[in-house]
Amino acid sequence: MVTITIDGIAKNYPKGTTYESIAKEYGAQYDDMIALVLENGKIRELFKTANKDCELKFLTYKDSSGHKTYVRTALMTLIKATHDVLGDKLQKLKVEFAIGQGYYLDVKMEEKLTNDIVKQINCRMCELVEADIPITKKSYPLDEAKAIFRRQNMKDKEKLFRYRRSSFVNVYCLDGYYDYYYGFMLPSTGYLKYFDLMLYENGILLLIPSSSEPDKIAYFEPREKLFHTLKTSSLWGEMMGIDSVGDLNNVICEGGISDMILVQEALQERRIGEIAKEIVERKNVKFVLIAGPSSSGKTTFSHRLSIQLRSYGMIPHPIALDDYFVDREKTPRDENGDYNFECLEAIDIEQFNEDMNRLLNGERVELPKFNFKTGKREYNGNFKQLGPEDILVIEGIHGLNPATTHSMPDESKFKIYISALTSLNVDEHNRIPTTDGRLLRRMVRDARTRGSSARRTIEMWPSVRRGEEQYIFPYQESADEMFNSVLIYELSVIKQYAEPLLLGIKEEEPEFYEAKRLLKFLEYFQGIDSHNVPNNSICREFIGGSCFPV
Numbered sequence: 408m409v410t411i412t413i414d415g416i417a418k419n420y421p422k423g424t425t426y427e428s429i430a431k432e433y434g435a436q437y438d439d440m441i442a443l444v445l446e447n448g449k450i451r452e453l454f455k456t457a458n459k460d461c462e463l464k465f466l467t468y469k470d471s472s473g474h475k476t477y478v479r480t481a482l483m484t485l486i487k488a489t490h491d492v493l494g495d496k497l498q499k500l501k502v503e504f505a506i507g508q509g510y511y512l513d514v515k516m517e518e519k520l521t522n523d524i525v526k527q528i529n530c531r532m533c534e535l536v537e538a539d540i541p542i543t544k545k546s547y548p549l550d551e552a553k554a555i556f557r558r559q560n561m562k563d564k565e566k567l568f569r570y571r572r573s574s575f576v577n578v579y580c581l582d583g584y585y586d587y588y589y590g591f592m593l594p595s596t597g598y599l600k601y602f603d604l605m606l607y608e609n610g611i612l613l614l615i616p617s618s619s620e621p622d623k624i625a626y627f628e629p630r631e632k633l634f635h636t637l638k639t640s641s642l643w644g645e646m647m648g649i650d651s652v653g654d655l656n657n658v659i660c661e662g663g664i665s666d667m668i669l670v671q672e673a674l675q676e677r678r679i680g681e682i683a684k685e686i687v688e689r690k691n692v693k694f695v696l697i698a699g700p701s702s703s704g705k706t707t708f709s710h711r712l713s714i715q716l717r718s719y720g721m722i723p724h725p726i727a728l729d730d731y732f733v734d735r736e737k738t739p740r741d742e743n744g745d746y747n748f749e750c751l752e753a754i755d756i757e758q759f760n761e762d763m764n765r766l767l768n769g770e771r772v773e774l775p776k777f778n779f780k781t782g783k784r785e786y787n788g789n790f791k792q793l794g795p796e797d798i799l800v801i802e803g804i805h806g807l808n809p810a811t812t813h814s815m816p817d818e819s820k821f822k823i824y825i826s827a828l829t830s831l832n833v834d835e836h837n838r839i840p841t842t843d844g845r846l847l848r849r850m851v852r853d854a855r856t857r858g859s860s861a862r863r864t865i866e867m868w869p870s871v872r873r874g875e876e877q878y879i880f881p882y883q884e885s886a887d888e889m890f891n892s893v894l895i896y897e898l899s900v901i902k903q904y905a906e907p908l909l910l911g912i913k914e915e916e917p918e919f920y921e922a923k924r925l926l927k928f929l930e931y932f933q934g935i936d937s938h939n940v941p942n943n944s945i946c947r948e949f950i951g952g953s954c955f956p957v
Contacts, residue, residue: 409422409457410460411460411462411463413429413462420457423456423457437465438467439467439473440468442466442468442470442593443466443470445464445466450920453593454542474617474618476590479590479591480592481599482510483581484532484581484596484599485528486500486512488528488534489528497515498517500515501832502835504637504641504828504830506612507625508614509615511611511612512611513609520610525604535596536596539596540581543579544592545578546575549568549574561586566653566654567651567833567834569653570653581596601615607629614627632883640828643830647895655899656933667896668896668941671894675945676711679711680715683715691818693766693798694798694819695823696822697825698802698822699879701845701849702845702848702852704825704945706802721796721798726801726802727802728759728804730784731777732748732754734782738782739752739753750878763799766791766799767793767815769792771791772790774791804874804875807885807886808878809885821888822888823886825891826883827892828841828893829841829893830895839898839928844893846868851904852948854904855949861911861912861918866917866918894944899933900934900940902929903935909925910926
């Protein structure tokens, strides 16, 4: 027998009892489905067994790890269903990116994908769920795992495992279909109570409930600008022959990284130039508003955009919305009593609008500078007066919110949404979440510029993400243009800086397991020396060495 302690109450179970059977005993006490357990603080899948005395806690669908596990299981079941329906007609199936609560899969096949085919796949997926088929996990020697995926024509996984240092690979199996996943799985298909499929562009959109409403599939709102920005980045990768981490590692190890960096930087510079041209051609634009989530590279982008505008004879002037923060004692507080610097009320919107309209009318205006040490807005003689070629480049998280510029004429504004929208995959079935790339960017930058520990960055990240969901993402489709700041090579560079920071998090600290997850993720990448990264690169905003004041 083993002793399991749950909510402070110890209970004996036969050794080898599955965590799934224990979770079923306690399921009625939770509003949401139990997806994983914490065994002495370590995440375990439900098909694992109790083999020692431990303290157990349950993670539900509402927990981030539980929600991701549900999504991952749904994707594997969908991929299995698609193979069952299409058979040899299927040439390639790639999990590309998330669009709202949907996950887009690019489908390449002999014929055109239709609504009828998607309905057939949906029916097959429902059959697999109804049958409640077990999902098993087994550790294979590396060579055996590569042979399994070779038989299934999964060349992307062969490339990935070529650089794997571990001699064993965990492989999941669903009804004779084998796959590899970066993360956890539910124990069977029967756990997938809520999902839907729809034809979207040339692929399949898998719709999943949000973690906040786990029993409801929200109405899907198309995000065409976001989709096409993501798709363009994927096409850039394909053009350079880099579809996955395995492809990137091949380029690094074969000595082609210098050229690849130059091509990627050139593609970004061309895109910035296209945006600058559109701004100039609109004639009446006086305010370029740049907004995006944390660690998107807004500062470097604004400087590079300014250079492109100068090449058209414009005279750009950078302005930070943060300089219009209200004085510290007037800053709203959140539910924990902490200052909420991310809400719109933390900005003096009326003063900002007054200053911008006076500038638009040709008046000479003294602009403020916020002193973060004293918590006060200061005026230090920074006067501005706009001539015919002058243009203000304004950066801030609320830049796309119409309330921020409510009194400024629409024709005078050009809105840009910037984010680090990761298009590179670990392999065809394992996408890299955009938030992971941004978290690593922020961790490296904050350690360099603010002396913040990796532990502190991870601790703050959920709060940062909530602010983004509330204040930034709802307005992204209102942008005139979108810019993806991700560089296909950047994680191989950031790896060198992030690993020592993550290794500094102690096992007894709450952030340890998230650090361990990120370290495991970075193991997929071969490292790149940063000397090849140009000094005007967005990557330099995070690792240092930029020619801009970032």
